[in-house]
Amino acid sequence: MHCLKVFLYDFGGEIKYPENLSFGKDVEIIRIKDISTEETRKAVEKALETDQVIFVGPSHRISERFFHDPNIKYVNAREQVAWVGHNPEKIRDLIQGSIDKLRSSSKIEKKRFPIKYKSALVIGAGIAGLETARQIANSGYKVYLIEKKPFIGGLVARLDRLYPAGTPNSHVLYPLINEVVSNPNVEVLVNTEMLEADGIVGDYTVKLRTKGNVVEGKLPKKCEEVCPVVVEDKIIRKAIYYQPTYPEAYGIDFDSCNKCGNCVKVLPELTLGESEKTLHVGAIVVATGLKGYDAKRITEYGYGKYPNVFTKLEFERKFANGFIKPKSVVIVNCAGSRDKNHLPYCSRVCCMLGLKAAKLIKDTAPETEVFVNYIDMRSYGIFEEFYNTVRETYGVKFVQGRPSEILQDAEGKLVVRCEDILLGKNIEMKVDCVVLMTGFVPDKETFEKLGIYSSGAYPVEYVNSTYSIDSNPRGIFIAGSAGYPKDVAEILINAANAPGGVIEILSKDYVENKTPTAKIDSKICAENNCRICITACPYGAVHMKGEEVTVSEEVCMGCGICTATCAAGANQLEGFEEKGMLAQIGGMTKQGDIIAFMCKWSSYNAADKAGHERLTYPENVKIIRIPCTGRVSSQMILKAYESGAKAVLVAGCPPDACHYFTGNFKARKRITALKEMLKQFGIDPATLALEWIGKDESKRFVDIVTGLNGKK
Amino acid sequence: MAVKEKLKIAICRGCTCSGCDIAILDIHERLLKVIEKAEIVYAPTIMDTKTEAVEKMKDREIDVCFYHGAVRDSDNEELAKLLRKKSKIMIAFGACACFGGIFGLANTTDRKGIFEEVYKNTASTVNPEGVMPQTKYTDKKGQTVTLPEIYDSVYPLQEKVEVDYYIPLCPPIPDQIMACLDAAISGNLPPKGTILASDKTLCSECDRKRNQMRKIDKIHRPHEIPIDQEKCMLDQGLLCMGPATRAGCGTICVKANVPCRGCNGPTRMEYDQGANMLGMIATIYGIPEESLTDEDVKKVMEQIKDPLGTFYRFTLPTSILKRTRTK
Incomplete structure (x- = not known):
């Protein structure tokens, strides 16, 4: 059996401890004078080398500031005993529970991830990828910048101008490209895709596939002339073409190329074959940008059926390049967006893209009649001025209402039917051309390959806990519009975040994990398995590796939802193993107690606050701090009853505000189910309560436990 | 060289449906091989042996005892204790011995509840005087008869006696039984307390x-x-x-x-x-x-x-x- 050291801190006499405190000969009690001294820190660290450690004093919130080892078990004797006026004898039970828990728990090993490769892979060489690559490379690290298309520059390179001012994109793009491609730390690979990625922060193995090759500096126009494949890429071009970004060469669009070999006859250095390559990098940035929603799916708007119905990019390219000269145009904002049949969300930038298109038309051909159909104009922040300018100065007409259908009349004119909500009547607009401001969809394929969790369409970048300060170190970042639609200025600002994270990692020799993670016992959960914990994980951290279920130490946030889900006990969260939790409950519970499982993010802090406010509540309420109510298993609740508890409270974050997205909802389902079974055990289900208690709701906490105490 | 003594096996029954006895017989012709090396010394369901004979045995004379069924009355408990004393290895055989089994569902009520239901409330029962089973009855002539006492709860075997190995399932399957017998015969036994089944789900x-x-x-x-x-x-x-x-x-x-x-x-x-x-x-x-x-x-x-x-x-x-x- 391990030796155990219990440090008692009395907070300048504020915490009274029971007399004759003793827990057997294997448990040593050490009284300390001050939590904050170097001497205390060293004593605790030294004890941790050989023994298990319990620190009794103020709340975890305070104690965790001084000690950083997850193996320390804290007992909150200040906020939850002394300050609420409870008998010091209660501390004895709380310490006993902690001793029993530690004795039944395994040690949490600190995990270090060495940064083996001081290099980064940036996927996508659009404006976000370029800016990311620039900053990482300028900090002295090798960057592999890969682009699926034959040229870098992404969507911005294929646009004409940027809103709100209508600045041609060359202002932003050209200097950026030159700085990136001339940096010796950057290796640009075009026509290149990531096939698969494996590994962990500091040590990723990435497999790439490159189609064709780049013959730089040779631009025989004849290559293009001999190509028989004509491609309509918003404008008409060949399968081999030139785009004034980078590389300075002819590039082949392999999606259209029929491999006739005519161009190779002109330029024999060209190859049409493909090659694979394996890279090792320490970090990965996803800057894959966005794709437009397929306008053909909005059948009532006739895209693909009527030649003069365009999508936003098509229109901009065709109009700016002088292929079309309409006399009248309807711009349809929110085409397919905020619509549960298509894209349920708002793509955020389309309103401004609509304004930009209206301005482009009026700038170039002021006599053109322009209408904008909108549901709500979302010209947030400084863009309100842009909206006003387009409406007032340029005389663009705004019609509130979503068109119900677009038809073509006998003369080839387009008829846009809609209800003008402000006039309250149905109207028809006859125009030459319609532009659909369709929304954006993310490049899901890359997210899936990298195991990036997405809730709905876009990846979850930052909601409560994802990528927050308590996340475990992760070497995969998202930059630019890959995360959600942004405008160019926002992309450039946002893209500066990813390199910050990458550089922080690459500049270290190793990173340490912050949060203990769930572990799967492969002796119980073998090759073929139920996989239910995979469905339960809010982050996609639990996943299949080959035939085995495994937990990504990078992605796991330590909520324990999967642990409470696993029916076989194969999945255990470090520091909150079932065996330890049951031992703690058994060790601290006395007949007639109320055991309160409280989540460390919300409700536990409310209980602490009751202490700060010197409120009081029944002494028999004993609190167990848990990461999430989603970690509370039915076994733990039954154990509390078995050990003598007369009531059990499970308290977590308010609905929708769970730190781990759905832990509290899962707790609700489990507890509702358990209540039904408790009846059969002859236990009044009203003694089992599930409550949402926010961090400020100390008074509600007191009311709830007082109410539970009144139950027989 | 002395002839090696045959392994002595007992099959003891507690609160059981006897499916476990049948499960042992389900090893079919392999039983012939077993009895070449082993001798069944006590198995009330399948052969005529008396408990008195066991009582007369020396302590630890039986090599392996398969106890099947839960413990739910004083008779089960006495027998379990007797066999434990007389056996080197005690195996909780089948789900009832291991966990209480189907009989364990009686723990949703107690003796009183069961008696009320069985001797009073069922539709087919006619018991106007409310006669209930007694553990002891002395008739007018002074002759006393006794019945085992039914407990309020059903217990798994390990709550009453020390158990060496567990073979769960309802009932255990022939391959598992053979593996266990082979291990006992060869003496190649796993650590005490092992559950003789897979670790996996x-x-x-x-x-x-x-x-x-x-x-x-x-x-x-x-x-x-x-x-x-x-x-x-x-x-x-x-x-x-x-x-x-x-x-x-x-x-x-x-x-x-x-x-x-x-x-x-x-x-x-x-x-x-x-x-x-x-x-x-x-x-x-x-x-x-x-x-x-x-x-x-x-x-x-x-x-x-x-x-x-x-x-x-x-x-x-x-x-x-x-x-x-x-x-």
Whole structure:
């Protein structure tokens, strides 16, 4: 059996401890004078080398500031005993529970991830990828910048101008490209895709596939002339073409190329074959940008059926390049967006893209009649001025209402039917051309390959806990519009975040994990398995590796939802193993107690606050701090009853505000189910309560436990 | 060289349906091989031996005792203690001995409750004087007869005597029995306390296809729907105990298109098979859960007609609460 050291801190006499405190000969009690001294820190660290450690004093919130080892078990004797006026004898039970828990728990090993490769892979060489690559490379690290298309520059390179001012994109793009491609730390690979990625922060193995090759500096126009494949890429071009970004060469669009070999006859250095390559990098940035929603799916708007119905990019390219000269145009904002049949969300930038298109038309051909159909104009922040300018100065007409259908009349004119909500009547607009401001969809394929969790369409970048300060170190970042639609200025600002994270990692020799993670016992959960914990994980951290279920130490946030889900006990969260939790409950519970499982993010802090406010509540309420109510298993609740508890409270974050997205909802389902079974055990289900208690709701906490105490 | 003595085997019965006796006979012709090396010295169901004969044996004279059935009355307990004393190795044989088994469901009531039901309340009972079984009765002539005392709770074997090995399942399967007998004959025994079954979960032995997204929208009882032979039972809304149950049976029930009922008991890291299964079912019900109200969840749980009986069918006496609280 391990030796155990219990440090008692009395907070300048504020915490009274029971007399004759003793827990057997294997448990040593050490009284300390001050939590904050170097001497205390060293004593605790030294004890941790050989023994298990319990620190009794103020709340975890305070104690965790001084000690950083997850193996320390804290007992909150200040906020939850002394300050609420409870008998010091209660501390004895709380310490006993902690001793029993530690004795039944395994040690949490600190995990270090060495940064083996001081290099980064940036996927996508659009404006976000370029800016990311620039900053990482300028900090002295090798960057592999890969682009699926034959040229870098992404969507911005294929646009004409940027809103709100209508600045041609060359202002932003050209200097950026030159700085990136001339940096010796950057290796640009075009026509290149990531096939698969494996590994962990500091040590990723990435497999790439490159189609064709780049013959730089040779631009025989004849290559293009001999190509028989004509491609309509918003404008008409060949399968081999030139785009004034980078590389300075002819590039082949392999999606259209029929491999006739005519161009190779002109330029024999060209190859049409493909090659694979394996890279090792320490970090990965996803800057894959966005794709437009397929306008053909909005059948009532006739895209693909009527030649003069365009999508936003098509229109901009065709109009700016002088292929079309309409006399009248309807711009349809929110085409397919905020619509549960298509894209349920708002793509955020389309309103401004609509304004930009209206301005482009009026700038170039002021006599053109322009209408904008909108549901709500979302010209947030400084863009309100842009909206006003387009409406007032340029005389663009705004019609509130979503068109119900677009038809073509006998003369080839387009008829846009809609209800003008402000006039309250149905109207028809006859125009030459319609532009659909369709929304954006993310490049899901890359997210899936990298195991990036997405809730709905876009990846979850930052909601409560994802990528927050308590996340475990992760070497995969998202930059630019890959995360959600942004405008160019926002992309450039946002893209500066990813390199910050990458550089922080690459500049270290190793990173340490912050949060203990769930572990799967492969002796119980073998090759073929139920996989239910995979469905339960809010982050996609639990996943299949080959035939085995495994937990990504990078992605796991330590909520324990999967642990409470696993029916076989194969999945255990470090520091909150079932065996330890049951031992703690058994060790601290006395007949007639109320055991309160409280989540460390919300409700536990409310209980602490009751202490700060010197409120009081029944002494028999004993609190167990848990990461999430989603970690509370039915076994733990039954154990509390078995050990003598007369009531059990499970308290977590308010609905929708769970730190781990759905832990509290899962707790609700489990507890509702358990209540039904408790009846059969002859236990009044009203003694089992599930409550949402926010961090400020100390008074509600007191009311709830007082109410539970009144139950027989 | 002296002829090596045959291994002495006893098959002892507690509160049992005797299916375990039959399970031993189900090793069929392999029994002939066993009795070349072993001799059955006590097995009341299949041969004429008396308990008195065991009492006369020396302590630890029997090499291996297979005790099947739960302990629910004083007779079971006495016999278990006697056999324990006379045997070198005591094996809890079958789900009842290991966990209390089906009989363990009697822990939802107590002796009084059972007697009331059986001797008074059932439709076919006529007992106007309310005569109840007594442990002791002396007639007018002064002759005394006794009956064993029925306990309020059903116990697994290990609550009453020390157990060396466990063979769960209801009943154990022939291969498992042979493996155990072979080990006993060869003397090549695993560490004491071992459960002679797989460490893995039943799902690891099951080759049914599972959905990527594990969820249940509606719970069915097996007779209510045509059961797809290829698909995971849970994905069809059937309460298959596989994820909460130890492997080792070869999924015989599931292969017969019947959901697992959990007779092989929990894994070594599971402390309460029923609670775990209930928690898991509740977790995967109706994902995404944000849209569910308390009422919705309650409605699902109401679809499970008897959660305690379903999830603790074989393990109530070894569960955390062990029994229903009675007044």
